[in-house]
Amino acid sequence: MNSSIPSPFKTNEQVQLAPSRNMPTWLGTLLKKIFFGACLVHDELEKNELRKYCIICDSYLCKHCICRNKHNDHDQRKIYRHVYKDVVLLEQIEKYIDCKLIQSYRCNKKLIIALNPLPHCGSGSLIVGDPTCLTCKKRLHDPQLFQFCSIACQVEAKWGKIVETKRERKRKGIPHRAPLK
Structure with a gap:
């Protein structure tokens, strides 16, 4: 087997992405x-x-x-919502970018992929050696097929960091009491 062609069955750490065409x-x-x-x-x-x-x-x-x-x-x-995050249909976005290394999810009988990393995957606790996203280290369901958990992670790996994943608003705000009468 030619070692210059990356196999989808290598572990995450062995495959390095070469920047393909422009984003x-x-x-x-x-x-x-x-x-x-x-x-x-x-x-x-x-x-x-x-x-x-x-x-x-x-x-x-x-x-x-x-x-x-x-x-x-x-x-x-x-744009759809899945686990409180924005997702797109795989069949719609794969016309524009290569999505074969991005983990897909099934939602309402359709395959979707996340724009940005989803909040968690599985129990949330990682065991040493668990297969994870190459960029954000979130757990992957099928590491034999996927290397990234979202489009943003693949974009960062190919073209560098362009997306800040800060929370736009806190989960809980300042408590407000009802006015006293």
């Missing part, structure tokens, strides 16, 4: 966006969650933005 220009900003917030343009309307991403305009959209016909002929990707 799509919109991918970095897609990974930084926060979805499922209220649309500021349509804040007076109900059900205005930002659930779609327009690749052409590099912007996120609510259903009212799409109804305005500005983005009808643009390439749009729907």
